[in-house]
Amino acid sequence: MKFLDRFFERSSRHVASTTSRRNFLSKLGSLMVVGTAMPVLLPIDRTAKALAAESPSAGDPGDPNSCDYWRYCSVDGFLCSCCGGSVTSCPPGTEVSQVTWIGTCRNPADGLDYIISYNDCCGKHSCGQCACTRNDSEEPMYRPFNNNDINWCLGAKANVYNCTVAVIRGVATG
Numbered sequence: 231m232k233f234l235d236r237f238f239e240r241s242s243r244h245v246a247s248t249t250s251r252r253n254f255l256s257k258l259g260s261l262m263v264v265g266t267a268m269p270v271l272l273p274i275d276r277t278a279k280a281l282a283a284e285s286p287s288a289g290d291p292g293d294p295n296s297c298d299y300w301r302y303c304s305v306d307g308f309l310c311s312c313c314g315g316s317v318t319s320c321p322p323g324t325e326v327s328q329v330t331w332i333g334t335c336r337n338p339a340d341g342l343d344y345i346i347s348y349n350d351c352c353g354k355h356s357c358g359q360c361a362c363t364r365n366d367s368e369e370p371m372y373r374p375f376n377n378n379d380i381n382w383c384l385g386a387k388a389n390v391y392n393c394t395v396a397v398i399r400g401v402a403t404g
Contacts, residue, residue, distance in 0.1 A: 291339045297362035301346055301396040304333025305362050310351055310393040312360035317396055320351035324392045327352050329385035334402045343402035349395050352383035357393045 292299040294311040301317060302309070314321035327350045334343050383389045 291337075295360060297360070297364060300335055300337050301344075301398070302362055303335035303364055304331070304346065305348055305364055305394055305396060307350065307362070307391065307394040308357040309360040309362060310357075310395045313357035313393040315351065315393065315395065320349075320395060321354070321357070321392065324351040324353040325386055325388070326350070326395070327382045327384075327386040329382055331382065332399070345399040345402050347397045347399045348382075349397060350382040350386075351392045351395060352386040352390060353388040354390065354392045356391055 294301075294317045295309065297305070297309075299317075310320055311317050315324075320326050330347045330349045333346050333348065335346050336343050383391045
């Protein structure tokens with residue numbers, strides 16, 4: 231029994247001498263900072279729930295089959311509007327990937343910046359029509375949710391890329 235008493239006494243004294251309230255609070259603060267930064271570091275799941283998003287209220291100018299269409303400022307791939315789908319919906323026989331990249335594009339009709347989610351449609355062979363490569367707000371690979379050089383179909387059941395849709399997620403502020 232003396233052995234256990236000595237062991238626990240030494241252990242308690244060691245813990246008491248090496249820790250303090252200040253040490254505890256600094257570790258708690260570090261944990262809180264890491265906890266708030268973690269969602270930014272994780273891949274972003276942008277499911278297809280909003281693929282039926284409405285156009286901006288002030289109008290939606292331009293040709294959705296052209297690379298110069300305002301929503302395509304950060305697109306890299308084939309446009310679904312040329313492949314049997316639309317700006318916001320995948321062609322029949324394909325599924326939308328669960329992960330996306332985002333960009334901020336200015337609508338010339340109202341002068342506002344909109345957050346655009348670029349969803350890859352997956353499951354069929356590449357469409358091959360209306361290939362566009364625009365990198366207006368693309369960021370390096372270490373910020374994957376703002377990079378359009380990744381095969382985003384790896385987040386879908388079938389990883390074969392077909393085309394890309396551009397869904398408005400909201401108005402950019404700030």
